[in-house]
Amino acid sequence: MRTINSNERQAWLKKIGLENIYKEWPNENWRFKEEKDALSCKTKSISITVRMPQRGVDVISLSNLLTTGPKKIYGGSIFWLSGWGMSCDYEANPGIALYKKFLPEKKHPIEGIGLVFDESERADQSAAITIPIIWRWDAYMVPKYGDYFVQFSNDEFIDIVTKSESMVNEWMKWLSDYKPEIS
Helix, strand or coil: CEEECHHHHHHHHHHCCEEECCCCCCCCCEEECCCECCCCCCECCEEEEEECCCCHHHHHHHHHHHHHCCCCCCCEEEEEEEECCCCCHHHHHHHHHHHHCCCCCCCCCCCCCEEEEECCCHHHHHHHHHHHHHHCCEEEEEECCCCEEEEECCCCEEEEEECCHHHHHHHHHHCHHHCCEEC
């Protein structure tokens, strides 16, 4: 695992076809670049939403499912925290301390630092995902091959954004235990 700064992270994301609709960090809302279907003129990005689980075993299971996706392939990814939500210091400090274990530098976790995991670090990526689920923080995870990405919200939901109808069907089956909804 290595870290990258916010400029390197944004370049990495743009290279795989994502764009920040707010245009600059620290305001972030990543989406696939507008791809129009020639026949219907609709964009191909579709969001699937699940509620963040409450039980520990479900947090672990969901983090593993999100890391590989329904294709059960992991080729590396990028992950970063983008917001704290409404946590007070008393609640947030354990999560901050845990997340700092991923950072080789003495930086605050929300300074735009991206964590790049390679294909051999699937378990590490899955572990990193548990942090925003447990603490209900904003975060993103984008696999290297870029046909979906995951957005974690402090409003206690997770969006899986994908490019195609066929991927939506696969995700709906893959996440059936978590009652996914197309949003």
